[in-house]
Amino acid sequence: MTGEWAIYLMGLLCGGHCRAHAVRTETWTQGLRQEYDRIKEKAMEKKSVIIIGAGIAGLSAGCYASMNGYHPTVFEAHSLPGGLCTAWKKGGYTIDGCIHRLVGSKPGSPMYGVWEELGAVQGRRFVYAHEYLRYEGCNGKVFVFYTNLDRLERHMLETAPEDAKAARRFCNAARQFSKVGMPVLKPMELMSPWEKLKMVPQMRKLSPFLIWNRRPMTDILGEFKSPLIRKAISSAWPDSFPAGVPVGNHGVDERWCRRLSNRWFAGVQQSH
Numbered sequence: 001m002t003g004e005w006a007i008y009l010m011g012l013l014c015g016g017h018c019r020a021h022a023v024r025t026e027t028w029t030q031g032l033r034q035e036y037d038r039i040k041e042k043a044m045e046k047k048s049v050i051i052i053g054a055g056i057a058g059l060s061a062g063c064y065a066s067m068n069g070y071h072p073t074v075f076e077a078h079s080l081p082g083g084l085c086t087a088w089k090k091g092g093y094t095i096d097g098c099i100h101r102l103v104g105s106k107p108g109s110p111m112y113g114v115w116e117e118l119g120a121v122q123g124r125r126f127v128y129a130h131e132y133l134r135y136e137g138c139n140g141k142v143f144v145f146y147t148n149l150d151r152l153e154r155h156m157l158e159t160a161p162e163d164a165k166a167a168r169r170f171c172n173a174a175r176q177f178s179k180v181g182m183p184v185l186k187p188m189e190l191m192s193p194w195e196k197l198k199m200v201p202q203m204r205k206l207s208p209f210l211i212w213n214r215r216p217m218t219d220i221l222g223e224f225k226s227p228l229i230r231k232a233i234s235s236a237w238p239d240s241f242p243a244g245v246p247v248g249n250h251g252v253d254e255r256w257c258r259r260l261s262n263r264w265f266a267g268v269q270q271s272h
Contacts, residue, residue: 048073055083063118102126110184135232143232149174160226169223173208180205 047070051058054076065072080086087096104111105126115121133145143159146152149171156167180202186195212220217237221230 047071050075053083054078054081056085058083060118067117104184113185133232133236135228135235137228137231141228143228145232145236149178156229160224160229163224163226163229166223166225167229170220173212176205176208180209 049061049065049070049072051061051065051072051074054074058074058076059081062072062074085098087094087098089095102115102120103109104115105121106112106128112121128147130147130151131144132147135143135145137143144152144155146155152174153167153171156171157164160167188196191199217234221234224230224233
């Protein structure tokens with residue numbers, strides 16, 4: 001299906017106002033109408049499903065719909081697939097709006113089988129960072145959160161030998177969390193009683209997490225004597241996150257944005 005044809009079908013679905021934007025300046029020719037009838041007739045041969053948007057979620061849904069005997073039709077307003085997972089060039093620069101990391105890209109991880117079925121990992125080289133975060137204090141001293149927990153523990157002991165007990169407790173807790181496998185291949189509502197029973201050992205591994213989750217950050221930081229490590233941990237996991245979601249129809253809605261535009265207009269009028 002061409003990009004123009006997808007845009008045309010989007011207009012048929014939305015109708016009226018959306019159609020004017022989706023169809024743009026395309027003319028509804030007899031050929032397009034025949035193509036529409038052909039696709040519609042083909043879709044009626046199987047159970048059909050309509051998917052709006054050719055982003056990663058939409059394309060994945062289309063792939064799995066096909067695998068399960070459905071005839072999926074994906075509608076996309078853009079001429080290229082990818083949704084937010086894309087990049088483009090502008091004025092000599094590459095504007096990269098793509099993902100930073102692909103969770104489950106390493107063989108053996110629970111999500112790897114999903115990406116393999118979708119054809120997203122075959123023949124693709126992945127780079128795995130050795131550092132999760134690097135904190136530099138005002139005095140120039142640096143603390144690194146290494147992704148390898150053994151290396152992180154050694155770094156904490158080298159940085160602050162006096163914090164050996166707290167460092168080992170911190171890293172051992174992280175090791176316990178890393179052993180917990182989350183069920184990603186099948187939703188809970190589709191699991192059999194036996195499959196749910198097999199999850200019990202995994203849920204028991206979460207007990208340390210529940211203990212740590214109830215502890216305030218000030219309590220955790222109190223175990224460390226090193227000011228550098230205390231600052232590094234508090235910058236990575238603040239006690240409170242200073243970002244709230246405005247309440248409205250869609251989180252940040254038109255009324256909220258209108259306040260900013262009114263404030264801007266008021267400032268323009270005052271300046272004149």
